[in-house]
Amino acid sequence: MTRPTLTQATGAAHSRILGIGAARGENVVTNDDISGPINSSDEWIQQRTGIITRRRAGAETDVLDLSEAAARQAIAAAGLTGSDIDAVILSTVTYFEQTPAGAAVLADRLGATPAAAYDISAACAGYCYGIGQADALVRSGAAHHVLVIGAEKMSAFIDPTDRSISFLLGDGAGAAVVGPSDFAGIGPTIWGSDGSRAKAVGQTHTWLELRDNPELGWPTLRQDGQSVFKWAAFEMPKIAQQALDAAGVTADQIQAFVPHQANMRIIDQMAKQLHLPASVVIGRDIADTGNTSSASIPLATDRLLQEGAVKSGDLALQIGFGAGLVYAAQVVVLP
């Protein structure tokens, strides 16, 4: 008997972001609110990070609540309803349930059942990982409308006495719906990892270590700030440049640069290394949102759109980078 020929899926010729949405933690936390336990000051924090205030969620708000709020906006902005979504990708490192994935619960809340749904763990690069996957899913025919969410409740992962990263962190979610397009709306994703540097950013100890030694207490985030700064500020612009090159555009043809909002000093150095012309608007949402890990890029993008600094159809270069180490960058047409 001859083997029958299988049908393989084929997808849309092009994809683009159809709509985005944003949700921030409801509380404004000032530098004065948090400087005591780290023996610091508003001036020191602003000078080191560019952060004036950060947004954090209350005890009753979890990462899925933030996700749902941002996702509903993105779906509406795309002119769709929950039932139009057939894949949900949730990027988070602060959904504190090993299984099932938060994405499936979220899909159900949004009326997107039976969408394919899974979480990804790519820390601050997670949103760009998700956009890269969504682009591939739509163009391969594996999905038609993909919801990508970067969502974090980083405040659940901090140590108030930690001077390396905790004081930077905020809570929020950003979402994007990716779907078929009659023009190329997402450039090639340049992505990668360097697990040899896994210790540069990560949690203080594992959940198993906590189980076996409860005295260790709740794990929190730590980073080797200087080492991470050097990598982010000087190596990541090379990745961003590769994303521009792969998309076939130059720095003077884009309207916005939206890097992960890790630290204003990193953002400034990246812009310098990329030789961006003054006409390029730079996402600086970190100043009053803080570092929200995988949520930071869609939050910053949404803000630029809401404030009218950029408009639909403009080109934005986005790059995420963080714990892994992992990174991903692409050029997108703004919705």
Added chain:
Amino acid sequence: MANSEQEILAGLAEIVSEETGLPTESVLPEKSFTDDLDIDSLSMMTIVTLAEEKFDVRIPDDEVKNLVTVGDAVSFIAKAQA
């Protein structure tokens, strides 16, 4: 090509000046990056990275804490080039 310590000092002074706005004349071998030149840890990493590029040397991240004075950095770069 290896630079003399004088050339390294001059090149380093340019980098420090660019990063901090301090005049190049103030970047002297005995000056402490932190205490005298008021350079914070992130600016220090910027200076180190630009020095690596300028002098074609590798300065490991865990070596940076040992570069207390400008002279320490000049010596390290000179040795790394040798």
